[in-house]
Amino acid sequence: MKMPSRSSLYIAVMTGLLASGGAQLISPAAAAEQTIEKKTRILAGQPYQFVKIIDAAGNVRTEISDGSNKLIGEKDVPRGAAPLVDPRVLEALTKLEQAKLTGQTLQVEIALNLPVAAGDEVVETGSGEVEKGRWVKGLLNGKDISETDMDAYADRRAQEEQTARAKRAALRAQNLQEWAVRHGLTDQKGLAEALGQGRSGATLALTAKQLRALIDSRDAALAGVGLYEPGQDDIDDAMDATSISTSALPNATTRGNGIGIYMTESGCADESRITNYDRLAGSETDHSRNVGAILRAVSPGSFIYCRGGSVLPQNSDLDGVGGHSPIHIVTRSNSSNDTTGYDTLDRDWDNFSYDNNIAVFNSGGNTGNGTGNVRSPGKGLNVISVANYDDANDAIVSSSPFVDPETGNEKPEISSPGASVTAGGFTMTGTSQATPHAAAFAADMMSHSIYLQYRPQLVKAKIMAGATDPIGGGQDKVGLGGIDFASAQWSGHWFWWSGGVNAFGAFDAQDGKSDDYVVKTVFISNSWDRVRVVLSWLTRGSYTYDHRADAHPIGLDLDLSVYDPNGAYVGGSLSWDNSFEDVSFTPAVSGNYTFKIRRYASRDSSLNLRMGMYVNYYSQ
Structure with missing residues (x-):
């Protein structure tokens, strides 16, 4: 879980103001140096402590100590050892081998480190x-550049991004095919799906014999083998709470026009249910009708695509389908992996955002009354995880997840209304409802602030900087706060x-x-x-x-x-x-x-x- 006090909340600590976490007055003597960030990691069986210390002038130094409290240098810190194969996969594989059922299949996630083109990124x-x-x-x-010229530059930049993406996809497909040939796996259905999505890995159904051979191959390209989990869907006042209805929708340029939003979960609503919408694949579910209707209400000018199965977009989807708007935002109201581990799903979705420069939002589950874990792919560092609050009382809903992954990055980042949301003919509560609201909110920002397109790092900075609505429940669960369009967009x-x-x-x-x-x-x-x-x-x-x-x-x-x-x-x-x-x-x-x-x-x-x-x- 998060530490009680975050470094960013030590505002003006050197001038004697209140430190947020402990609400204590900093004395001038104590202000000479302050420990502002601390963490402990278990490595090679012993604890190592890492501390950042700041002085009155804002200069930062670090201290690292080992299990005996001896100060050491960073080069003396041992690397951790992550297993190549998920223990759950090994357990299932061993059972099949012991029962001599080596022809039975296991569905697994294969993570691969394949060569990629270095490319010449323009500074x-x-x-x-x-x-x-x-x-x-x-x-x-x-x-100096005018707003009109900046918009024109953004259009040229989009063309360059699309050309570069096509080259990356072609090289990745070639390398993935060559890997499959080496291991006799070219007939795998999951391989074709991975090729279409441009993933650096694949979901494969391997016999126990094939899986053992792959593990024993010691192929340097094999980064990990994880257990496939299908994922679960994470079950007009809300738009007032985020000032969408008063600050975004009345303006023609902040309604998502020209922005493609890709949604994915277990299913997809029928095309008759939603305007400006293309169901690329999938069968209708009540959940998808609710989520799709939230996207449409919050961002009425955007174009929505949906592909069922909780999958990344196909490469052919990204530039727009049927002449419609290119995809700039991906939202997934579905999650899996109820552990604190960063797994292959988080890896794939982080890579997708980095490779394609597209903003990604995820619900992260409704585990707050159970494990509390933020589920995958919401653990991703590039993925914006959205907490669920009740706009009737501006308090976090108890089911909203909050436990940080083992990688240490703080989750969730922001909060959005998701309690008793009526849309698409159904009333539902969950991070599934909060997440499309935040994603559509971002589309409204992006249609006006075109410089946000293909810059997910700036989308994240802007939406977090504008998440200034105070939400009750503690920062562990809330993130930086409730999203607010009037705060985020205009100044x-x-x-x-x-x-x-x-x-x-x-x-x-x-x-x-x-x-x-x-x-x-x-x-x-x-x-x-x-x-x-x-x-x-x-x-x-x-x-x-x-x-x-x-x-x-x-x-x-x-x-x-x-x-x-x-x-x-x-x-x-x-x-x-x-x-x-x-x-x-x-x-x-x-x-x-x-x-x-x-x-x-x-x-x-x-x-x-x-x-x-x-x-x-x-x-x-």
Whole structure:
């Protein structure tokens, strides 16, 4: 579970304000240094403690201690050992072998590390500001750009993204076919499905004999073997609660126009039930009628696609089907794997978002009254997991999941209304209802703020920065808060950075020195009640899966610090395992606030940079 106090909530700790977690006043003596983030991991059978410590100037140092409390260096920390084969798969396989039933099949998830084209990612950065819905300014690679020209650039960028995706898909298909030929598995139905989806793995039905041969092959491309689980669906006032009805729907440009939303769960509603909708595959269920109707109500101008079976989109779906809008958002009101383990499903969905630059939302289950586990693929670092609250009392619903995965990343990120939601002729409660609301909310943002398209890291930063509605139930269950369109959309400052594996260094050097910091300044008036800044970046699921038992499974660790116009430290967020950081503060003075992004660790040598930051200023 989450630690009682998150680093991002230590707002202005150095100036003696209240620290959020313990609600204690920080004395000047104690403020010299503060432990701001701490975690413990069991590695090679003993506990290791990792601590980030900050001083009054905002400088950060780390301490690592082993099981005997001896301080050690990071190079002395052992790697964890994750099993190649899920113990549940091994148990089932052993039973079949002992019963001499080696011809019987087991359905398993195969994770593969296949070669991918390195590609030449263009180093680019963009930023802009809106105030009360008015475009104030925009920059693209340091040059002024108008809103119209930024929209035109986004259209060109979309074409480039589609071309690059086609090349990646072709190479992945070739490598997957060659792998299947090596193991005599070309007749597998699941192989064709994986080829269509562009997955770096496959769901296969293997005989016990085939599975044993695969495990014993010691194929270097085999990253893991998991148990296939089919998943379960996660069972007009709500739109008032998120200000969709008052702030989004009255405006022609914030109704999801031009945005394709792909939904998937066990089934799909009939096409007669929903306007601007294409059922790609699947049979109708009551649940799918409810979920689809929520998407349509919250984002009436978007185009909805649905494919049953709780699967990723086919490559052929992504650019739009039948001349309709391309897919920019994927939402899944269905989950499986009721454990804290990061599994092949999380890996696949993280990889999908990273590879295709598409925002992904997941319900994560309704386990709050049981295990509490956030289920897969909601554990993913790139996946936005949505908690369920009751808009009648602004309190989290008890069934909403909240236990973080073993990888340490905090879940859920945001909350959305999902209690007693009547849509499609049915009234249902669950994260299944909260999640499509959040996904459609993002589509409404994206139809107006076109710079969000193909930048899921910025979508996540913006929706989290605007999740400012206070929801009761504790941060473990709520995330940053309830989503609010009026807060998220109309006033703020956005940034994105992207490029190849060395791009952070290029942006770091732009301020005249290479010190592992990217620095930005934003003018903020003290007429605003509050400011929340969220930094978000994408990671590769393949790296997280391969390193899930390590001290730090995340491939890139960034920290965020904020300074006021006088250079005084305002606050920071320095988590160990999140792919986001967030800081909230009251702007005591007007002026240029400085935001420093520190590259604490870059572990994944194949990770391209996809980083976004949104500075949201709002009145309560």
